[in-house]
Amino acid sequence: MTFDDWYRQDRLPHIFCAGCGNGTIINCTLAAVDQMGWKKDDTVFVSGIGCSSRAPGYIVTDSLHTTHGRAIAFATGVKMANPDLNVVVFTGDGDLAAIGGNHFIHACRRNIDLTVVCMNNQIYGMTGGQGSPTTPRGCFSTTTPTGCVEMPFDLCELAIAAGANYVSRWTSYHVKELEKAVKVGLETPGFSFIEALVQCPTAFGRRNKFRQVADHVEYLRAHSLLKAKRDRLIEAGEAVPDDMFVVGELARRKRPALGVKP
Amino acid sequence: MTRTEFWQGNTACAEGALAAGCNFFGGYPITPSTEVAELMAAKMPKKGGVFIQMEDEIASMASIIGAAWTGARSMTATSGPGFSLMMENIGYAVMTETPCVVVNVQRGGPSTGQPTMAAQGDMMQVRFGSQGDYAIIALCPASVQEMYELTAKAFNLADQYRVPVFLMADEIVGHMREKIIIPDSMAKTPRKALVKGTLPFKPDADLVPGFPQFGKGYGVHVTGLTHDERGYPCTTNPKLHEALVRRLVDKIESARHAIADFDIINPDARQVFIAYGAPVRTVQQVMHDRPDKNIGFLRLRTVWPFPEYALAEFKNAKCFLMPELNLGQMAREVERHVRVPVVNIQKLGGELHTPAELVAALEAHR
Amino acid sequence: MILAIDETRCKGCNLCTKVCPYKIFKEGKKPNRRGIVVPELDRPERCTNCRLQQLYGRTLCGVCQLTCPDQAINWIEEQPYELKKVAIEY
Numbered sequence: 001m002t003f004d005d006w007y008r009q010d011r012l013p014h015i016f017c018a019g020c021g022n023g024t025i026i027n028c029t030l031a032a033v034d035q036m037g038w039k040k041d042d043t044v045f046v047s048g049i050g051c052s053s054r055a056p057g058y059i060v061t062d063s064l065h066t067t068h069g070r071a072i073a074f075a076t077g078v079k080m081a082n083p084d085l086n087v088v089v090f091t092g093d094g095d096l097a098a099i100g101g102n103h104f105i106h107a108c109r110r111n112i113d114l115t116v117v118c119m120n121n122q123i124y125g126m127t128g129g130q131g132s133p134t135t136p137r138g139c140f141s142t143t144t145p146t147g148c149v150e151m152p153f154d155l156c157e158l159a160i161a162a163g164a165n166y167v168s169r170w171t172s173y174h175v176k177e178l179e180k181a182v183k184v185g186l187e188t189p190g191f192s193f194i195e196a197l198v199q200c201p202t203a204f205g206r207r208n209k210f211r212q213v214a215d216h217v218e219y220l221r222a223h224s225l226l227k228a229k230r231d232r233l234i235e236a237g238e239a240v241p242d243d244m245f246v247v248g249e250l251a252r253r254k255r256p257a258l259g260v261k262p
Numbered sequence: 263m264t265r266t267e268f269w270q271g272n273t274a275c276a277e278g279a280l281a282a283g284c285n286f287f288g289g290y291p292i293t294p295s296t297e298v299a300e301l302m303a304a305k306m307p308k309k310g311g312v313f314i315q316m317e318d319e320i321a322s323m324a325s326i327i328g329a330a331w332t333g334a335r336s337m338t339a340t341s342g343p344g345f346s347l348m349m350e351n352i353g354y355a356v357m358t359e360t361p362c363v364v365v366n367v368q369r370g371g372p373s374t375g376q377p378t379m380a381a382q383g384d385m386m387q388v389r390f391g392s393q394g395d396y397a398i399i400a401l402c403p404a405s406v407q408e409m410y411e412l413t414a415k416a417f418n419l420a421d422q423y424r425v426p427v428f429l430m431a432d433e434i435v436g437h438m439r440e441k442i443i444i445p446d447s448m449a450k451t452p453r454k455a456l457v458k459g460t461l462p463f464k465p466d467a468d469l470v471p472g473f474p475q476f477g478k479g480y481g482v483h484v485t486g487l488t489h490d491e492r493g494y495p496c497t498t499n500p501k502l503h504e505a506l507v508r509r510l511v512d513k514i515e516s517a518r519h520a521i522a523d524f525d526i527i528n529p530d531a532r533q534v535f536i537a538y539g540a541p542v543r544t545v546q547q548v549m550h551d552r553p554d555k556n557i558g559f560l561r562l563r564t565v566w567p568f569p570e571y572a573l574a575e576f577k578n579a580k581c582f583l584m585p586e587l588n589l590g591q592m593a594r595e596v597e598r599h600v601r602v603p604v605v606n607i608q609k610l611g612g613e614l615h616t617p618a619e620l621v622a623a624l625e626a627h628r
Numbered sequence: 629m630i631l632a633i634d635e636t637r638c639k640g641c642n643l644c645t646k647v648c649p650y651k652i653f654k655e656g657k658k659p660n661r662r663g664i665v666v667p668e669l670d671r672p673e674r675c676t677n678c679r680l681q682q683l684y685g686r687t688l689c690g691v692c693q694l695t696c697p698d699q700a701i702n703w704i705e706e707q708p709y710e711l712k713k714v715a716i717e718y
Contacts, residue, residue, distance in 0.1 A: 079330025
């Protein structure tokens with residue numbers, strides 16, 4: 001069995017734009033789920049609203065496509081009512097960090113046994129490219145026409161501070177690493193958060209000098225700094241470059257968790 | 263053996279839910295409904311159910327919908343400000359046909375208003391508060407006994423019609439203590455399961471599709487977007503959207519006779535009181551003090567869908583008197599269905615009408 | 629097994645041309661019936677996964693398949709190899 005068996009073949013091709021990274025992240029997540037050996041009957045995918053949240057509609061299992069930002073709250077209900085189900089949440093940066101921020105930090109605090117995969121494209125894609133809480137400073141969007149002046153959220157730091165058991169960040173370029181990270185997240189009891197930076201050629205790349213999809217993916221690759229390398233830089237007393245983001249496993253711990261299968 | 267207790271309305275509500283087999287409660291503290299959550303937190307785990315206190319009312323409504331899809335009988339309790347927050351996910355529950363129960367112990371509004379005083383200000387919000395056209399079921403208890411019975415009934419209605427059912431209590435009924443007789447057991451309508459192999463959102467003859475519970479191998483996709491009978495989003499087909507919304511409304515509206523629960527007293531009367539919730543008690547006092555065949559009473563337990571055919575029972579009615587703890591929310595609904603004057607006896611501030619006020623209205627419109 | 633691009637799914641983003649370590653995917657030249665320029669395969673027999681996945685019983689590289697956002701890349705069973713008759717002229 002491969003991850004392709006988890007797709008609703010009758011619904012493909014999906015609605016994502018050409019070059020959108022969301023499909024890659026769904027592939028990696030499903031590949032990890034497939035490796036877990038979970039039954040399709042026992043697995044539930046939950047999502048909110050946005051590009052990323054269309055994902056569960058393409059997966060054969062039971063799935064819940066909910067209201068904007070509330071995916072984790074719905075997933076909490078599903079998991080608490082039936083801990084035997086394996087619950088995976090797909091979400092995006094606007095969904096998770098803006099409207100759903102409160103549900104996110106409280107799920108981390110509760111450390112409920114969910115795996116949350118956040119496709120962070122740094123923009124509101126489905127509504128046509130408005131600035132999101134993770135749009136980097138200086139980046140252009142329809143609501144930041146002169147460049148974003150606000151500081152972006154670091155979702156992983158937020159999840160660690162709020163108490164998630166497993167936190168990692170990768171990009172749509174690092175498919176193998178992402179697949180492994182999701183698998184570790186699925187295995188970890190408690191709240192697992194995997195942030196995947198993805199390219200959005202239609203809404204983000206077009207306005208931010210990434211004419212080609214490959215340019216944006218290359219940017220993600222070139223600007224990702226391995227956690228081990230960052231730690232070495234800090235140890236050596238050298239400066240960590242400002243324009244780079246840390247990738248890798250950022251937290252793994254064993255805080256008491258809620259809703260774990262008995 | 264039935265037993266007798268002396269309980270608060272909110273206690274009766276929680277006990278009624280437990281008797282009805284409620285096994286998931288997602289709550290958030292809010293005066294005057296907090297006692298329901300407190301009692302659930304204490305008793306639910308002992309009965310094998312799950313109590314979870316969520317981070318806000320939006321999340322508690324979301325959690326009970328999620329739990330309902332795993333087959334649980336789920337419920338939350340709130341009051342006006344929290345109810346406003348729930349509106350988003352109530353619309354979702356309607357669109358996805360999720361059976362769940364929401365208790366709203368109403369308090370004075372708008373906004374934070376009067377946390378410890380009663381009102382009936384959410385009667386329109388419960389029907390029209392979320393966006394789009396839809397229909398729901400709302401019940402109004404007037405005593406502690408009814409808090410118990412109607413809560414249990416709400417679960418059965420929710421499961422039968424796959425719709426969120428609302429128990430629109432008020433602070434007076436919620437916090438009042440009175441005698442309650444507890445029956446041995448409550449009738450329980452099972453949720454109709456989806457026949458394997460049929461489309462998950464294809465309705466049966468009663469316009470209600472079978473329930474595809476999560477974890478049972480149905481592989482159902484549940485979405486708040488306009489969906490076809492397979493459950494897949496299909497948002498740009500005007501005919502499909504119209505058919506879906508009409509069905510969601512019709513499945514409740516066409517069952518109004520089966521859902522309706524009301525008492526008719528003195529159907530030949532010339533002056534007729536209509537009341538629901540706490541004002542029922544004042545009307546009962548007036549009826550008790552003045553045994554007069556010319557004073558009728560339509561006592562509603564089901565408020566939505568509004569049983570308008572009950573009004574036609576009062577053939578000699580010259581006017582309808584409607585005491586409400588708001589500025590005439592349900593009176594407007596009554597006015598749509600009758601040709602005689604509807605006198606709305608409004609009361610704001612959190613206290614019940616006095617019998618003298620109702621008698622004065624009787625005299626004024628004789 | 630042989631590498632194949634499902635033309636009904638491919639949206640022509642050319643990400644596969646970037647990630648394949650053997651550069652098997654080449655940017656296409658002609659738009660297909662749906663107006664999408666589907667990448668071409670340059671000697672797909674070089675793909676390690678094509679040759680060895682049945683021998684090893686697992687997917688060996690598979691980066692193109694994981695990366696493809698449109699689930700268009702797959703390995704399909706090869707058609708039985710037909711011997712070609714070659715007329716040798718003396």
